[in-house]
Amino acid sequence: MEELPNNSQSFTALGSQNNASSKRVRVVVSQSKRGCVTCKAHRVKCDEQKPLCRRCLKAGRVCGGYIHEAKSSLLSALQPALKCGFTMDSHAERLSYLAAHVLFLDSRDCHPREGSAWGHVFLQLASQVECVKAAAVAFGAAYESSQINLIGHRPYSTWDYYGSALARLRSDFNNGSVGAESLTLASMVLAYVEILSQHEQNAFTHFLGAVQILTQAEQHRWQVSSAEMLSTIKDALVKINLLIGSYGLSQTPQYMYLDFPRVPTGDDEFCEPELAIDAAMHCLYRSYQFIEEASHLRYTYSNWKEHDSTMCKAQYDAAAECRFVLDGLAALATTLQARYSSATPTPKDLDMLAEIYATRTQLTSALIFVLCAHSPYETAYDEHHDQFQSIISDAAASARLKRRTKPSAFKRFSTRPGIVSPLFIVSIKCRNPSLRAVATALLNEQSREGPADGRILAAIGARLAALEMISSILPSPSAPLAACDIIEGQRVYGYSVSPRFNGESRHAVDVIFQRPNPPLMQGWGHTDYSCQDGWMYWSETIEI
Structure with a gap:
């Protein structure tokens, strides 16, 4: 008879196996x-x-x-392959990769839409053309320098790479060995380097250089390797003007062929967020054109409405377009809020809604300047309390939505304007003390957007407000301060700023304030305010 198995031994073995398998193994x-x-x-x-x-x-x-x-050729999915034999050290390779990664993402950390200049066009030219590659390295160094608090070692000199890129661009421009599309893109990247470093005027210089290259290409005086690439880069170039905050495209007539891509502004445009923002950007660009044109008449008449019917019509049309687009954006924001209240929104949805509110602040600011373009007096801004209040409300909504989203893996670098500049406009042009204080407080909470630093502008706005309040005339000691209490002659008309880069960091800025001298009410008719002799300037150092 066959012997039965020993069950006790079997169970014991099985238990020991289970105990062994249940033990946590440290990897x-x-x-x-x-x-x-x-x-x-x-x-x-x-x-x-x-x-x-x-x-x-x-x-x-x-x-x-x-x-x-050691020196080597490092490749990555996003890094352009060096196929043309350019020898660069590994640190430069890393900076080029960093530039490709940052510029390849839009303001919502998504890949750009098909046909974007910062997608395959940038990657291809950066891998094949030396001046574009050098500009990419300079941007990577400037970006890393702005983020140096996040890493544990000192970066290589940003300006060494910038100087090399600038020399390479000049050389390629002079010998004509590179196509116009490459030269234009390299100039745009160097403009971004200056924007990161808060050198707005230098960024504008590079911007104009890119425009001049495209002008020569359009007039067939410059070789073009790829007409398709040139067209894509051209569309990206005209949008940089909005980020720089200048009116460059409207200053020189021969540049006007670079007009912002026309977007029809019908009711259908405000059903899709991207189309609505494109329509708003076009409206903003057209508003800048009018503001620049009207600025030439600013000190010609005390009110040019009585002398120039053509400009009156242009002012009416510009204001009407701004109001139409603002209403469309408000309706779209309401629709999106209702949609997100019934379903959990994605971070991309929240960012898009925040951008719509930010775009409204930009357009409202432009509307204020359009409505005040006919008058040289600062008191003209006192009539637009509701618009200033709207900027603060929309800016607060945009900031609140951005706080709900997860922080970006990289600090965003977007070519779309945000809420910093509109808040600063409220802090320097709105003389209502309560609105001014709220705008300055919101501004101080913001980080950098392009060349604009929220903390720096908040400090400038606070100092400007203090200068005007010192000279205000109260009807009685117990009466609260109102906008009308700040007389025209004591209002500050403008400023210029020069960041300090010596020493440890940017803890102070030198600001030059200006106001008419004598005041407009006294000197109108016998003082030429179109030249510097009619103005008083003084400099102050403001601690941040």
Whole structure:
């Protein structure tokens, strides 16, 4: 008879197997000895992806690179392959990759729409043309310098790379060996470098250089390697003007062929957010054109409405277009809010709604300047309390929505205007004390948008308000201050600012304020306010 199995032994063996399998096994992960400096500083394992590790990208940190590397050719999915034999050190390769990654994403961390200049066009030219590659490295260095508090080592000199890129661009421009599309794109990237460094005037100079290159290309005086690329870059160029905050395209007639792409402003345009924002950008551009044209008459008449019927018609049309687009954006925002209240919105949805509110602040600011363009007096702004209140409300809504979204892996670099400039306009042009104080407080909470730094502008606005309040005349000691209590002759008309880059950091700015001298009410008719002799300037250092 066959012997039966020993069940007690079987159960014992099975139990020991179960106990062994239920025990927690500690997985020993070897530390990366060749990881990036950022992962080493955070004591985490680096995946050693080159030239920037993906762990840093996903965690929202700027990868500091690999200090042990010798010169090599490093490739990545986003980094353009160096196919033309350009020899660059590994640090420059990493900066080029960083520029490609930052510029490749739009303001909502999404890939740009098909045909964007910062997608495949930028990647292709940066891999094939030396001046574009050098400009990309300069942008990467400037971007990293602005984020240096996030990494644990000092970056290479930003301005060394910038100087090399500028020299390369000048050389290629002079010898005519590079196509107009490459020269234009390199100029645009260098303009972005200046924007990151808060040098608005230098950015505008690069912008005009790109426009001049395109002008020569349009007149067939410059070689073009790809007409399709040139057209894509041209569409991107005309939008930079809105970020820089100047009216460059309307200042010189021969540049007018670069007109902002025409967008029909019908009711259907305000059903889709992207189309609505494009329509608003076109309206903003047209408003800037009118404001620049009207500025030439600013000190010709005390009120040119009585002398120029053509400008009156242009002012009416510009204001009507602004109001129409503002109403369309308000209706769209209401629709989106109702939609998001019944379903959980995605971060992209919240960012889009925040951008709609930000666009409204830009348009409302432009509307105020359009409505005040006929008068040289600062008291003209006192009539637009409702518009100033609207800017504050929309800016607060935009900021509130952005706080609900997860922070970007990289600090955003967008070519679309935000809420900083409109809030600053309220802080310097609205003399209502309560609105002015709210705008300054909101402004102080904002970070940088293009060349505009919220904290710096808040400090300038606060000082300007203090200067005007010192000279205000109250009807009685106990009466609250009102806008009408600040007399015209004591109002500050404008300013210019020069950031300090010496020493440790940007903790102070030198600001030059200006006002008419003598005041307009006294000197009108015998003082030429169109030249500097009719103005008084004084400089102050403002601590941030």
